[in-house]
Amino acid sequence: MKREGPIALLMISGVLYIVSVMLASPVMEPVAATLDDWYKIVVGFINLVGIISLTQVNGRAVLRKSSGWFYNALLIVVLYGYIILGLVGGVGNVAFTRIYDNILTPILMTIFSTLTFWIGSAAYRAFRAKNLDAAILLVAGIVVMIGRVTLGSAISPAIPKAAEWILNFPTVAGMRAIEMGAAIGGIVLALRMITGLERSFMSND
Amino acid sequence: MEVSIFTKLDSLDRRWIFAFQALVFCIVILNPVGLALNVGDQVRTAFEAIESLPEGSIVWFATDYQAANAAELEPAAIAIFKHCMQKNLRVISGSTWPEGGAMMSRLINYVAPEFPDKEYGVDYLNLGYRPGGQVWLQQLTDDLPAAVGGIDHFGDPISAYPIMEGLEVIQDVAMIIGIHVGTPGTPEYIRVITDPHNVPMITVLPAVSVAVTMPYLASGQLVSIVASLRGGAEYELISGFSGTAMTGMDSQSFMNLTIVIFVILGNIGFFYNKYKEGSSGGGGDNV
Numbered sequence: 085m086k087r088e089g090p091i092a093l094l095m096i097s098g099v100l101y102i103v104s105v106m107l108a109s110p111v112m113e114p115v116a117a118t119l120d121d122w123y124k125i126v127v128g129f130i131n132l133v134g135i136i137s138l139t140q141v142n143g144r145a146v147l148r149k150s151s152g153w154f155y156n157a158l159l160i161v162v163l164y165g166y167i168i169l170g171l172v173g174g175v176g177n178v179a180f181t182r183i184y185d186n187i188l189t190p191i192l193m194t195i196f197s198t199l200t201f202w203i204g205s206a207a208y209r210a211f212r213a214k215n216l217d218a219a220i221l222l223v224a225g226i227v228v229m230i231g232r233v234t235l236g237s238a239i240s241p242a243i244p245k246a247a248e249w250i251l252n253f254p255t256v257a258g259m260r261a262i263e264m265g266a267a268i269g270g271i272v273l274a275l276r277m278i279t280g281l282e283r284s285f286m287s288n289d
Numbered sequence: 290m291e292v293s294i295f296t297k298l299d300s301l302d303r304r305w306i307f308a309f310q311a312l313v314f315c316i317v318i319l320n321p322v323g324l325a326l327n328v329g330d331q332v333r334t335a336f337e338a339i340e341s342l343p344e345g346s347i348v349w350f351a352t353d354y355q356a357a358n359a360a361e362l363e364p365a366a367i368a369i370f371k372h373c374m375q376k377n378l379r380v381i382s383g384s385t386w387p388e389g390g391a392m393m394s395r396l397i398n399y400v401a402p403e404f405p406d407k408e409y410g411v412d413y414l415n416l417g418y419r420p421g422g423q424v425w426l427q428q429l430t431d432d433l434p435a436a437v438g439g440i441d442h443f444g445d446p447i448s449a450y451p452i453m454e455g456l457e458v459i460q461d462v463a464m465i466i467g468i469h470v471g472t473p474g475t476p477e478y479i480r481v482i483t484d485p486h487n488v489p490m491i492t493v494l495p496a497v498s499v500a501v502t503m504p505y506l507a508s509g510q511l512v513s514i515v516a517s518l519r520g521g522a523e524y525e526l527i528s529g530f531s532g533t534a535m536t537g538m539d540s541q542s543f544m545n546l547t548i549v550i551f552v553i554l555g556n557i558g559f560f561y562n563k564y565k566e567g568s569s570g571g572g573g574d575n576v
Contacts, residue, residue, distance in 0.1 A: 124421035176443040184391055189356040196357040204310050205303040208551040212559050226549050234324040235542035251503060260504040
């Protein structure tokens with residue numbers, strides 16, 4: 085029952101949702117609307133699961149005085165402190181927004197911006213013309229990198245045009261094929277899950 | 290045995306690359322070159338699409354991004370928001386991303402001081418984040434006030450705001466400006482709102498998402514893509530609302546050039562070693 089229960093629930097809700105969308109009848113409309121609401125509630129609980137998991141992992145590290153336990157403790161204090169601040173004062177209160185705008189946002193932007201250094205290093209290691217395919221990728225990459233910034237048109241008007249062509253034709257053709265393949269794969273996977281053939285999301289089988 | 294400089298080029302320590310990039314960045318930021326910026330077709334199309342909207346039309350800002358992406362996307366979002374205010378359009382935002390409400394508050398803080406005659410709840414509104422992703426977008430097409438629970442980002446009832454007049458479903462908006470970085474994002478909006486209900490959409494994207502989104506533009510499902518900091522700079526130029534994007538263009542150009550130079554140097558070293566050893570090599574493991 086531990087396995088059959090979730091599969092039965094998935095089959096029933098999946099079939100109900102498909103039927104309600106396909107038929108679009110006044111009888112089935114409330115069913116789809118109810119399932120939509122349930123979905124939103126479940127998604128809301130995902131945040132709660134994350135908070136519980138963070139508390140468990142970091143709380144355990146603090147209790148065991150593991151290496152760097154101070155940072156685990158700090159995480160718990162900040163996590164619950166910020167939640168309480170938001171709950172008490174609302175998301176519009178000055179302290180809540182100032183912490184977000186002046187601490188969290190600059191930290192996140194800085195971390196994200198440092199990616200440029202890693203991309204530079206990774207490009208240097210990876211872009212080697214070891215064969216014809218790699219050479220084509222290398223040339224296309226260089227043309228797009230230079231053509232998409234102001235330097236490209238300063239060197240030659242042909243570079244931005246070449247970059248546009250690469251993006252508009254080979255890229256679109258390749259991406260469209262990948263996306264259509266992924267979409268068909270998604271439909272097949274959904275059907276397999278609804279019919280109970282796909283069970284790997286529950287366990288290792 | 291002495292190692293040739295060409296041999297070293299094949300496996301430079303990454304710290305040299307980081308140091309050189311940092312140096313180039315600092316030099317260019319402190320001494321801007323002022324490379325000419327041209328407005329491309331995509332940004333021109335986006336500008337003209339907003340320009341053609343009748344006064345009082347509602348524009349939906351889908352602020353589906355987070356603080357990490359703000360540096361890349363905010364300049365374009367701010368310039369478009371200012372353009373909307375200048376055109377007397379009404380801007381309402383909603384988000385499927387938890388930080389979306391805070392992102393819209395930041396945009397309002399940047400834009401509002403330049404338009405002191407514009408009021409919250411009359412000319413712009415922040416509905417904030419709602420969970421549910423694509424399902425929530427679907428609910429916006431059935432009953433928008435109900436889908437947002439009748440309140441804005443700050444918990445105040447939206448029925449009191451004049452901006453909500455005539456907005457029952459999201460199909461009532463004249464245009465969607467999607468500021469997207471992932472899922473839910475542009476494909477979800479196209480699937481649920483813009484395609485089935487013929488609502489035009491312009492999407493503001495980070496550079497990394499452009500290739501994935503190009504097929505939607507080619508098929509006519511998007512009006513335009515305003516791509517990355519470059520798109521933001523172009524929009525600042527065409528709209529006349531100068532901001533941070535234009536000042537970042539030189540550094541972006543020279544950082545890209547630095548990476549290209551290192552790639553070329555790496556290949557010189559790779560071919561030198563290959564020629565010398567008569568076998569394939571190259572590509573260190575200390576990325």
